[in-house]
Amino acid sequence: MTASHQPLLTVRGLGKRFGGFTALDGIDIDLRAGERLGLIGPNGSGKSTFVNCLAGDISGHSGSVTFDGASFAGLAPHRRTWNGLSRTFQLPRPFASLSVFENVTVPLRFAGKGGAPRGAVDERARECLELVGLAAKAGKSPRDLTQVDLRKLELARALAPRPRLLVSDEAMAGLSNSEVDQILALLMQVNATGTAIIMIEHIMRAVTAFSERLVVFVAGRKIADGEPRAVLATPEVEAAYLGN
Ligand SMILES: Nc1ncnc2c1ncn2[C@@H]1O[C@H](COP(=O)(O)OP(=O)(O)OP(=O)(O)O)[C@@H](O)[C@H]1O
Numbered sequence: 067m068t069a070s071h072q073p074l075l076t077v078r079g080l081g082k083r084f085g086g087f088t089a090l091d092g093i094d095i096d097l098r099a100g101e102r103l104g105l106i107g108p109n110g111s112g113k114s115t116f117v118n119c120l121a122g123d124i125s126g127h128s129g130s131v132t133f134d135g136a137s138f139a140g141l142a143p144h145r146r147t148w149n150g151l152s153r154t155f156q157l158p159r160p161f162a163s164l165s166v167f168e169n170v171t172v173p174l175r176f177a178g179k180g181g182a183p184r185g186a187v188d189e190r191a192r193e194c195l196e197l198v199g200l201a202a203k204a205g206k207s208p209r210d211l212t213q214v215d216l217r218k219l220e221l222a223r224a225l226a227p228r229p230r231l232l233v234s235d236e237a238m239a240g241l242s243n244s245e246v247d248q249i250l251a252l253l254m255q256v257n258a259t260g261t262a263i264i265m266i267e268h269i270m271r272a273v274t275a276f277s278e279r280l281v282v283f284v285a286g287r288k289i290a291d292g293e294p295r296a297v298l299a300t301p302e303v304e305a306a307y308l309g310n
Pocket residue numbers: 084089107108109110111112113114115116156
């Protein structure tokens with residue numbers, strides 16, 4: 067099999083328990099390079115836990131995560147970022163004592179391969195702030211940003227290391243319609259350069275506009291995976307997710 071036919075991400079039998087509670091149970095997912103996947107499910111269905119397992123932000127899961135043909139087992143989060151997987155956090159948590167600009171340089175300075183030169187770090191940070199539309203606010207404190215700008219900063223930080231897979235965890239929650247459209251356009255623009263994206267979102271019009279494929283989690287299990295309209299029309303999804 068050549069590299070181009072190999073999935074970018076292969077997840078097999080992923081399980082996660084918190085004490086006696088099963089948050090994820092036997093998740094299998096494949097993702098191709100450049101794919102746009104929507105991941106939906108009710109509150110508490112395990113979506114963020116899934117991202118945390120992929121990114122290495124929580125340990126002690128069962129099953130396997132393979133990225134670009136290599137196992138992620140035992141790799142620290144920053145090593146996964148070097149290898150090409152970046153995630154955003156559902157609740158943005160920038161360093162409040164650093165400027166917007168400095169926040170974007172952090173993943174480049176501390177997670178970069180062997181310490182990138184200062185000039186290259188600064189140039190990449192500027193590029194990312196330009197991309198998300200925050201260039202004019204580079205010198206501000208994150209404390210002075212609006213909610214949509216905090217989401218954009220979170221995306222700029224995740225995009226800085228040039229991921230091949232970006233996992234966006236509810237980057238649109240609580241935003242106005244026009245702000246949702248801005249984030250949607252940004253994710254489409256990033257995807258157009260070849261970056262695969264898993265978009266976790268509750269806003270259905272954004273999910274359907276974005277997704278080439280849709281996966282549905284209910285109570286830690288994957289109950290559907292396929293073409294979005296077909297997935298949304300299945301009785302299991304209607305009953306478990308949309309019907310209540
Ligand atoms: N660190 C933890 N310790 C204990 N339980 C946890 C922990 N993290 C998540 N859980 C539980 O695991 C389940 C899945 O949570 P998760 O955050 O993955 O859901 P989600 O699908 O992202 O929900 P939402 O749409 O509300 O963001 C929930 O019942 C949650 O309370």
